[in-house]
Amino acid sequence: MSEILTLPIGMISISGGTQSRVALHQETVDDYAEVIRLGGELPAVVVFNDGESSGMWLADGFHRFHAHRAAGAAEIVCDVRAGSQRDAILFSAGANVAHGLRRTNDDKRRAVSILLGDEEWSKWSDREIARVCGVGNKFVGDVRASVCVPNTDESPVRVVVRNGTTYEQNTANIGKAKAAAPAPVSSAAAAQSPETASASPMPGTAKPTPAPVQPEPMDVEPAQHVVTEIDALREQVAELSESLRATLADNEMMGRVFDADDQLKAAMDEAARQKAIAVNAERTLAAKSGEFIERAKAVTYWQRRAEKAEKQLARLETAA
Template identity: 35%
Template sequence: MKLPLKKIHLDGGTQTRARIREDIIEEYAEDMKAGAVFPPLVVFHDGKDYWLGDGFHRWGAAMALNLDSIECEIRQGTLADAQWFSFSANKANGMRRSNDDKARAVKSALRHCKGDRSDSDIARHVGVVHDTVAKYRREMETAGELSPRDSRRQDGASCENRKIDAQDDDMPGQPARVVSRKGKTYQMKVGQIGKAKKPNRKKAGGIAKDAAVPVRKPGQMIPTLTISIPLNNPEAAAGALLSNCEPAYLRKMVARITTTLDERSAK
């Protein structure tokens, strides 16, 4: 079944690759234009919205070609179902996953409402070895990013009684980092945008008395990602941003751009 591209939501925390590759989008677009037939996107329908579970590069290629719709395999399910499915996407087909892709998928699965499963179950689902899941679970629990599995079960943090919110920090997909302008590529450090300021944080490093996580040391790099934005195709550019950025970050970006344009128009 074909769905309009604009009807498919990309902002549900289901993009689990470390980054969207513009060269792959361009390659897919060329193949589509030449008549190549691609597998349908996997989309989850919750009765109201359509959430993309697999096929971000194919969606981007179709958008770059200004197509109105694309072939989709529609499955009935919630946003949580789409997220959980996305962690297993591309483990056996599609563009080969990098180690960063696998790490992101594992960490996202551990944070998910279904992440209280055993390391072996998560490893089979994501498509990695058991030791990889165990390693990231230990690291995340030590850093305070993840509660022990037993306590999560006692809290009843299941997908049935926990609200799934794509803007929740526990959901996969961290704020992205863009931009290309006039042929030059820039990196945007956005890891802290939209987050509340932690109280009593020491500027020189160390841990504040009431802080929940270690203070970032001076000079420590904030994770960034550089992607290409097609300056001659606003819709494709919007698609690239939607594929990589959290909704809260995009709203702040749009608000800032709108305010600046209004100020310039008033001059």
């Protein structure tokens, strides 16, 4: 549940590690600040309120926040949500997926690294972290491989969220192939072996009755290995399906980003047009004011000439 409020900028904290971008784009801040100076409105920033006096954590809208500061604004419109600093960090990891300035690959890597560096969130599956951060499963796997040091004592248990259900999964056997069992020796090959040849009866002697062949016990380990491989393949198929879904979602969201950018550009163009109209109106007013003053001076000049002529006419009439 959230509430739209206008808050003083000084109430909002931006130093709690809730910024998931590598750096701010100063040109974007300047563009937003110009919109604010011209009276335009920007979308509300998202903050999480933990109920304490210093608990207004900015989670989304850092460019808009700094633009308000640059424009000299004392207040900013906020989408206030109940939550802690950790809630703000988790929200920030997936912010700007569908709006605002498009994230770079470094921005995405930083967001994923923040979750992988956390004791609790690092236990999540690659698919869950990818969902939160708005990236692909393979991207998370590559980042995990680059930032996590292999540790044989590390528990292979991962927290997995699937179809709305959260459970723990042992990933120790996923991706591991079991060594193949040696091929059984055929009866024909055994007959040609040196041991068999030395045990052959001499010519003219009775052929001994062969001992009955005992069936070998069935090895259940390969069956269990097959089951493990099937589970691993199912997990890989599920991850590929999720990666495809995330890719399609990224494409759709990119369309929304372009639409949002077009709308912002249109708003800025309209603001610039209105500013040009205002400047032209001021110039026209100044010109008209100057013209009025000149005409007023001319009227005063001719009034004085008329008064002087009337006086001269009166003197002439008196003299006559």
